[in-house]
Amino acid sequence: xxxxxxxxxxxxxxxxxxxxxxxxxxxxxxxxxxxxxxxxxxxxxxxxxxxxxxxxxxxxxxxxxxxxxxxxxxxxxxxxxxxxxxxxxxxxxxxxxxxxxxxxxxxxxxxxxxxxxxxx
Amino acid sequence: xxxxxxxxxxxxxxxxxxxxxxxxxxxxxxxxxxxxxxxxxxxxxxxxxxxxxxxxxxxxxxxxxxxxxxxxxxxxxxxxxxxxxxxxxxxxxxxxxxxxxxxxxxx
Numbered sequence: 001x002x003x004x005x006x007x008x009x010x011x012x013x014x015x016x017x018x019x020x021x022x023x024x025x026x027x028x029x030x031x032x033x034x035x036x037x038x039x040x041x042x043x044x045x046x047x048x049x050x051x052x053x054x055x056x057x058x059x060x061x062x063x064x065x066x067x068x069x070x071x072x073x074x075x076x077x078x079x080x081x082x083x084x085x086x087x088x089x090x091x092x093x094x095x096x097x098x099x100x101x102x103x104x105x106x107x108x109x110x111x112x113x114x115x116x117x118x119x120x
Numbered sequence: 121x122x123x124x125x126x127x128x129x130x131x132x133x134x135x136x137x138x139x140x141x142x143x144x145x146x147x148x149x150x151x152x153x154x155x156x157x158x159x160x161x162x163x164x165x166x167x168x169x170x171x172x173x174x175x176x177x178x179x180x181x182x183x184x185x186x187x188x189x190x191x192x193x194x195x196x197x198x199x200x201x202x203x204x205x206x207x208x209x210x211x212x213x214x215x216x217x218x219x220x221x222x223x224x225x226x227x
Contacts, residue, residue, distance in 0.1 A: 035216075037164075045156075045164065045207055045218040059214050095163055101170065105211035106154050108175065110163040 002026040002109050006096045009114030016086050016118070022079040022096030022111055030054075030074035033104025036081050038092035039113075048094070049081065050104060064090075086118045122146050122210050126219035132227040137198045141222045143191045143208035152212035153191045155184055158221075159204045167206075168193065200226075 008020040020036070036048040049070040050059040058070055069082040079096050093115050097107035123146040133139050143153065151171045156164040166175045168184040171191060181196045195202055203226050208219040 044221045045158075045209075047216045047218070050214070061215055102152055102211050103214060103216070105152075105209075105214070105216040106166065106169045107156070107164070107209075108166045108169070110165070112163050 002098075004096050004098065004109055004111035006094065006111035006114045009094065009116045011117045011119065012086055013120050014087060014118055017082070017084045018086065018116060020081040020083065020094055020096075020114055020116075022081075024077045024079065024098075027098075027109075029077040033099035034070075034072060034079045035097045035099050035104070035107060036070065036079075037095045037097055037107065037110075038090075038116075039095070040089070040092045043092075046092075047105075050099065051079070052104070083116070086116075088118050090116060091118045092116060121215055122149060122213060122217050124208055124210055124217050124219040126206075126208055126222050128222060129220060130223050130225065132225045133198055134227045135198050135200055139195050139198060139224065141193045141206055141208075141224075143186075143193070143219050145189045145191075145210055145212075148188045149210045149212035151187055152210055153184070153186065154209045154211055155182075155193045156207045156209065156218075157202075157204045158207065164207065198224075 003025045006022045051070045067085045071080045093113040095113045096111045098109040125144045155168040158164040172184045205221045205223045
């Protein structure tokens with residue numbers, strides 16, 4: 001079964017850091033592009049970051065550029081999101097999602113999400 | 121960034137109804153348009169990709185059409201499990217962007 005399991009969320013103070021993880025199984029992870037997408041409470045979906053299959057190509061949303069770092073370990077079938085300098089507006093459910101098609105931006109498999117709360 | 125606008129934002133309908141949701145892009149996105157369904161407390165699920173291709177396992181009640189800037193998602197005969205929020209998304213350029221969502225409620 002194709003599966004993504006995201007983890008690492010929690011409560012963190014403003015200015016703090018958190019590292020999210022996404023464990024992939026059931027498919028050849030190192031051949032797929034990956035993304036992080038977030039959803040603030042009661043709001044819509046916002047794309048956060050993209051990483052190519054080898055890790056060589058990376059993109060970020062302007063709202064997180066310079067604060068978040070996406071990475072992957074293909075040997076461990078894992079995707080990561082290092083989040084620094086967290087702000088209240090980063091509070092959201094974060095989903096990892098597999099990308100296919102043009103630009104790896106069609107999100108065909110999603111994790112269940114991990115909740116990040118930034119509050120003092 | 122390309123802005124995606126869905127209408128309506130809220131829609132009340134009954135089981136058995138036919139419903140249509142529209143999505144407009146702020147510039148042409150060719151056929152790089154996807155639709156997702158999200159139920160409360162769950163992750164989004166891909167329904168339709170590149171305008172009209174159904175993801176494997178998705179009911180044929182769902183169909184998509186359009187090109188350029190204007191797109192539609194149609195559910196032919198609403199079933200109880202179809203009441204959810206639907207998002208369109210463009211995959212034409214980075215950053216990929218989503219519509220604000222259409223919440224489909226039971227009338």
